[in-house]
Amino acid sequence: MTNQNISVVKVRDTLMVTMPADPDDMTVTTFQEEVLRAMEKYRPKGLVLDISVVETLDSFFARTITETSRMVALMGGQTVIAGMRPSVAITATQLGLTLGGTLTALTVDRALDLLTHPHPRRQRR
């Protein structure tokens, strides 16, 4: 099985990443590195992580997302996770995953809204 490529796209002032349906550990690790590199290169406001095609969110994947969101925050950016499927949300909750308070949005559109017009209460954790 080959490593799936992760592409980090800069749109206006935001980084956009779409996670593949079933990423292997290497892809998940690469995602973190690519995002941080793009944060430094483009200096965006934040990151939208589209997980709408992700079918399995296990604890390793969730930990990497949470860690990445903390790293992005340390660099001065905001992460929004967008598009979690209902089956994934049910499973993640039963597994005990919390995503460590990372912002979430129903769709990429709404995630962009959150980054452009952040709710005052949710702006800073």
Place this chain on the structure above:
Amino acid sequence: MSDLTRGNVPIKSENDIVAARRVVRDLATRLCFGVTDVTRVITAASELARNVFLYTGAGVMRWCTIDRAGAVGLELTFEDHGAGIPDIELAMKPGYTTSRGLGLGLPGAKRLMDEMEIHSEVGKGTTVTVRKWLRK
């Protein structure tokens, strides 16, 4: 009608975790589990396969379809010959980990599946068996 089919997936590298997930996805889908149950079973398998790889480096996932009193299900067994778990009760505690993980693997997999049994002998290895029954 019991044990319709069985097979196994060796777990020796990180990629084998993905391979185990794919086999389980295929099995659960063919057994006509609903989308959420398919996701639950794959996620549990991913946690248990990662435990095998993370703690022992190598092992195997054995699978078989099961039939009990007319109910159809999927049984997954994760076997390794690692150090074993000295205190299973402690290992089942959410948040307890001896690696840098979240400590959700074992307790989480138990919640996602219908049944779970752990047999472990220190110095010999661990066998974790989980089952999910198809709801009619």
